[in-house]
Amino acid sequence: MSAAPTEIAVRREEPVPRMGFFTDTTTCIGCKACEVACKQWNDLPADGWRPEGRGGSYDYTGRLSASTWRHVRFVETVKPSPEQQRAAQELLAQGRVGALPDLPATAGPGGPAPGPRDEELPSLVEVAEGITASARLGGEGSGADGALLDRWAFFSDVCKHCTNAGCLDACPTGALIRTEFQTVIVQPDICNGCGYCIPSCPFGVIDRDPYDGRAAKCTLCYDRLEDGLEPACAKACPTDAIQFGPRDELVEQAERRVLALHERGLDGAYLYGAGDEPGEQLAGDLGAFFLLTEPPERFGLPAQAESPAQENGPTATAAGLAAGTVAVAAAVASFVVTHHRRRR
Amino acid sequence: MSHPHGPPPEEVIRRRERAREQPPGRDITPAVGTRGMPARWRRAVEGASVALARPAWGDARWSYLYGREGAARYGSDRPADGEVAAAARRMRGGREVPVPALGPFINPPVWTWEVPVYFWFGGMATGSSFAALAADVAGDYQAAALARKVTLAAVLPCAPLLILDLGRPLRFLHMLRIFKPRSAMSMGAWCLVAFTNGAVAAVGADLLERPRLARTAGAATGVLGTYLGSYTGVLLAATAVPVWARSRAYLPAIFMCTAAATGAAANRLALAATGRPPGDPSRQALGVLETLAMACELVLSGVNERRLGRLAESLEHDTPGRWFSVAKWTVRGGLALRLAGRRAPWLQHVTSGLFLAGALAFRMGWVGAGRSSAHDDEAVALMARRKARPLGREPV
Numbered sequence: 001m002s003a004a005p006t007e008i009a010v011r012r013e014e015p016v017p018r019m020g021f022f023t024d025t026t027t028c029i030g031c032k033a034c035e036v037a038c039k040q041w042n043d044l045p046a047d048g049w050r051p052e053g054r055g056g057s058y059d060y061t062g063r064l065s066a067s068t069w070r071h072v073r074f075v076e077t078v079k080p081s082p083e084q085q086r087a088a089q090e091l092l093a094q095g096r097v098g099a100l101p102d103l104p105a106t107a108g109p110g111g112p113a114p115g116p117r118d119e120e121l122p123s124l125v126e127v128a129e130g131i132t133a134s135a136r137l138g139g140e141g142s143g144a145d146g147a148l149l150d151r152w153a154f155f156s157d158v159c160k161h162c163t164n165a166g167c168l169d170a171c172p173t174g175a176l177i178r179t180e181f182q183t184v185i186v187q188p189d190i191c192n193g194c195g196y197c198i199p200s201c202p203f204g205v206i207d208r209d210p211y212d213g214r215a216a217k218c219t220l221c222y223d224r225l226e227d228g229l230e231p232a233c234a235k236a237c238p239t240d241a242i243q244f245g246p247r248d249e250l251v252e253q254a255e256r257r258v259l260a261l262h263e264r265g266l267d268g269a270y271l272y273g274a275g276d277e278p279g280e281q282l283a284g285d286l287g288a289f290f291l292l293t294e295p296p297e298r299f300g301l302p303a304q305a306e307s308p309a310q311e312n313g314p315t316a317t318a319a320g321l322a323a324g325t326v327a328v329a330a331a332v333a334s335f336v337v338t339h340h341r342r343r344r
Numbered sequence: 345m346s347h348p349h350g351p352p353p354e355e356v357i358r359r360r361e362r363a364r365e366q367p368p369g370r371d372i373t374p375a376v377g378t379r380g381m382p383a384r385w386r387r388a389v390e391g392a393s394v395a396l397a398r399p400a401w402g403d404a405r406w407s408y409l410y411g412r413e414g415a416a417r418y419g420s421d422r423p424a425d426g427e428v429a430a431a432a433r434r435m436r437g438g439r440e441v442p443v444p445a446l447g448p449f450i451n452p453p454v455w456t457w458e459v460p461v462y463f464w465f466g467g468m469a470t471g472s473s474f475a476a477l478a479a480d481v482a483g484d485y486q487a488a489a490l491a492r493k494v495t496l497a498a499v500l501p502c503a504p505l506l507i508l509d510l511g512r513p514l515r516f517l518h519m520l521r522i523f524k525p526r527s528a529m530s531m532g533a534w535c536l537v538a539f540t541n542g543a544v545a546a547v548g549a550d551l552l553e554r555p556r557l558a559r560t561a562g563a564a565t566g567v568l569g570t571y572l573g574s575y576t577g578v579l580l581a582a583t584a585v586p587v588w589a590r591s592r593a594y595l596p597a598i599f600m601c602t603a604a605a606t607g608a609a610a611n612r613l614a615l616a617a618t619g620r621p622p623g624d625p626s627r628q629a630l631g632v633l634e635t636l637a638m639a640c641e642l643v644l645s646g647v648n649e650r651r652l653g654r655l656a657e658s659l660e661h662d663t664p665g666r667w668f669s670v671a672k673w674t675v676r677g678g679l680a681l682r683l684a685g686r687r688a689p690w691l692q693h694v695t696s697g698l699f700l701a702g703a704l705a706f707r708m709g710w711v712g713a714g715r716s717s718a719h720d721d722e723a724v725a726l727m728a729r730r731k732a733r734p735l736g737r738e739p740v
Contacts, residue, residue, distance in 0.1 A: 193511015213511030256419025302728030320574025320596030
């Protein structure tokens with residue numbers, strides 16, 4: 001599916017295909033080169049250390065924002081260390097269930113917290129030393145008393161350049177437009193910072209810079225595309241986890257990748273935002289789509305999404321106009337009745 | 345002009361701005377270039393190509409994944425037969441959230457106090473325009489003229505409040521750059537402009553003693569009011585924020601009730617101030633209207649909160665929750681006073697005041713609830729999952 005041709009604001013003599021990203025989380029190593037390349041090319045300021053950022057994660061850039069257009073999300077899961085498990089089992093054997101320590105439990109629903117807590121995360125130095133130590137000791141024990149890092153997943157998040165883009169639908173100034181590559185960009189000379197695009201994005205991508213006052217997000221390196229260059233993040237990715245190209249080609253490549261992973265026994269591999277049947281697409285299909293191996297909620301992605309304006313706007317407008325008509329009728333009725341009663 | 349004594353003034357201003365803008369703990373110096381200076385986008389040599397670049401994004405295909413050996417290892421060549429779509433359906437098709445929701449999911453709205461206060465003033469203007477229309481229909485032209493003045497007084501602070509809330513207030517005219525029916529904010533901006541002009545025309549015609557023109561303009565603002573009073577609800581409902589989006593059928597109606605009630609209350613107080621006696625039919629009509637609208641508001645809010653279930657949590661906790669309970673108890677108190685104090689006119693005025701205050705608290709609560717709802721990762725994940733169709737076809 002592609003965007004409505006009437007929506008494309010930039011015309012070219014020879015038509016260009018829809019361009020997009022395919023981000024494959026199975027080959028991402030979390031090096032954040034894409035994040036750095038994006039900042040460098042787009043002259044984006046550093047976010048600095050945010051102590052209030054994502055607690056319980058080694059990730060300190062936290063989230064996509066007006067100054068972070070590519071963001072590698074770290075998803076850590078921790079498990080109790082053998083010592084902790086042994087201690088818990090001993091307590092259980094003694095029947096002292098109430099004295100069970102607070103074991104890190106982040107894998108299933110109903111856990112104490114949606115992610116590991118800060119104090120549960122093992123020190124990365126210890127993890128690295130533990131790996132070498134366990135290699136020497138034949139895979140037994142890390143020497144640490146705390147929890148162990150179970151899995152560490154990486155997900156390089158970016159603007160999805162949706163077919164039904166919520167931000168584009170919401171923008172009252174026309175600052176957000178669709179380019180000839182069917183990507184969605186903000187025109188910084190038009191944006192007046194009304195902030196309506198921010199809650200209208202179902203993926204939490206676009207944001208307003210508090211120091212600049214305008215909304216900003218990934219442009220899929222529109223300036224580079226016009227010169228036939230691939231976007232900075234895709235160029236910088238050392239493992240080709242970020243692939244760039246005409247969207248049709250990328251979808252084909254991605255589908256073959258899913259099948260290959262299924263063949264190797266990774267049944268959970270699926271595409272987020274491409275290859276869906278009509279009616280099941282995310283926001284009418286995403287220009288930048290992802291290969292994931294875990295439920296989308298692990299990566300802060302909604303399982304279903306649609307442009308909020310298209311989804312809720314008509315119902316809400318109809319309800320509002322109906323309520324307005326009723327209110328006018330009620331006002332007229334109450335005035336006419338009281339005046340009529342007085343006259344009699 | 346030369347500046348022999350030190351750097352040019354704009355440089356001084358820029359330095360000062362830079363020093364002030366520097367937030368604690370965040371270095372906002374760009375990686376390349378100078379902050380606040382124009383970008384260097386022009387090529388050194390016009391039309392020069394980029395060194396080593398392959399045309400038509402050829403450099404994207406240098407990837408080893410696209411190479412002959414790598415491609416075979418990377419992807420499979422067998423036909424998909426719907427397997428890819430089925431895999432996605434399996435992972436994101438169910439209606440329950442299978443794992444703990446790890447946020448952040450969506451960005452919270454950045455609107456500050458100006459927006460709820462604007463909602464309150466805009467609602468009051470809407471309700472007053474209805475009162476003007478109704479008073480004209482009933483033949484009380486004096487009350488109608490007063491209502492038109494109240495409408496204008498209430499709508500005048502609206503545009504400045506909205507401009508204050510912009511990230512770039514000087515660009516406020518960009519709001520009227522395009523006419524975009526699918527954007528509630530664009531339609532709202534146009535509606536506010538038309539409504540304000542109508543209100544000015546109506547009051548102007550009253551002052552120039554052109555009653556027919558005043559009545560026509562007043563009626564036109566009344567008709568525009570049906571959108572001005574409800575679009576604010578549409579504006580919130582047409583977002584990805586769970587508590588707003590899932591209230592999409594109720595929010596515009598709730599906002600319209602608040603608008604009608606505040607408009608009627610403001611007009612009732614204004615009529616009383618001009619010396620109309622308590623038994624005056626217009627005063628009575630406005631009293632009935634404000635009571636009815638506020639009662640409707642309470643009922644609709646209650647029903648909406650109940651049907652939201654888990655998503656209504658942001659309406660109950662923290663600051664927005666406190667705004668809501670203040671609003672509810674204020675309105676309930678007003679309703680009780682209205683029923684109890686039929687004989688004492690000053691109690692009726694207290695009731696109108698309570699309705700006005702309660703309405704403002706409701707507006708603050710609704711806007712604040714959106715912010716906490718956007719931070720509520722579980723609610724966002726739940727709302728998204730509930731959009732999934734029930735799995736009719738089982739995965740292959």
